[in-house]
Amino acid sequence: MNPVLIITAVPQEAGLLEQALACNALPLTIGAFTCVQGVCGTLPVTICAAGVGKINAAAATAALLGHLRPRLVINTGCAGAYAGIGLGIGDLAVADKEVLGDEGVMTSAGWLDLQQMKMPCFTKEDQQYFNEIPLSVVASEKAVHLAGRSGINLVRGTFITVSTCSGTIQQGEQLSSRFGGICENMEGGAVALTCLRYGVECLEVRGVSNLVEERNMKAWDIPRAVEAAQQFVLKYLEEMTRPE
Numbered sequence: 001m002n003p004v005l006i007i008t009a010v011p012q013e014a015g016l017l018e019q020a021l022a023c024n025a026l027p028l029t030i031g032a033f034t035c036v037q038g039v040c041g042t043l044p045v046t047i048c049a050a051g052v053g054k055i056n057a058a059a060a061t062a063a064l065l066g067h068l069r070p071r072l073v074i075n076t077g078c079a080g081a082y083a084g085i086g087l088g089i090g091d092l093a094v095a096d097k098e099v100l101g102d103e104g105v106m107t108s109a110g111w112l113d114l115q116q117m118k119m120p121c122f123t124k125e126d127q128q129y130f131n132e133i134p135l136s137v138v139a140s141e142k143a144v145h146l147a148g149r150s151g152i153n154l155v156r157g158t159f160i161t162v163s164t165c166s167g168t169i170q171q172g173e174q175l176s177s178r179f180g181g182i183c184e185n186m187e188g189g190a191v192a193l194t195c196l197r198y199g200v201e202c203l204e205v206r207g208v209s210n211l212v213e214e215r216n217m218k219a220w221d222i223p224r225a226v227e228a229a230q231q232f233v234l235k236y237l238e239e240m241t242r243p244e
């Protein structure tokens, strides 16, 4: 049976998931990436903490997809929520699409995106993709229903992937209004685009570690965010093994 592949940025975002595989987990090296492989219930699962940022995320996703042929990729970790979305620290967000928030050109007349530059980042069967990368509708809808049944505050919407994180209210407002984003992160667009290239379903669920506001790391709660996200991913995996 093809595994579910879980990709995080840092090991802290994968610790609980790895514990859940603990009694049958084995290390596995694929290319330059170290993973943990095991079974969750009856479901084969491979977990990889690939490193921070979209370069690590894309490299790991490509290497692992080529080798494992997973049935589903789950990208999880933490995220910064934009103000006024209804997301607080410890809440969850699931992506219906990812936006490559930095890919474009800054001109004296303002910022232009890849479409305005006539520069798709990927073309498949005559369909051109610019800054917006779709994720699995079926998987994100399942996540919404599961959260609803479990009394978990989860918001579905557009995620923005950045290389320069927003450390001011002004930058956060600019990005969220430009793209209609609910939260930002540093890897999701890369994982989603690589999955799209390989034709593999992709789900992205993140816990909110911080609100995007004037930079104040004291207000962050990364442990709470990554615990919430991993507990939810475990529930999701359990749900996948249930007969329809």
Ligand SMILES: O=C(O)c1cccc(C(=O)CC[C@H]2O[C@@H](n3cnc4c(=O)[nH]cnc43)[C@H](O)[C@@H]2O)c1
Pocket (backbone or CB within 6 Å): 009, 010, 052, 053, 077, 078, 079, 080, 081, 162, 165, 166, 167, 184, 185, 186, 187, 209, 210, 211, 212, 215
């Ligand atoms: O030092 C800072 O100001 C700073 C700003 C944003 C993120 C960090 C991190 O240490 C976490 C990076 C890590 O977590 C994801 N993440 C969490 N919150 C955000 C955010 O507000 N903007 C972008 N990414 C965020 C991200 O996916 C990374 O994996 C430090």
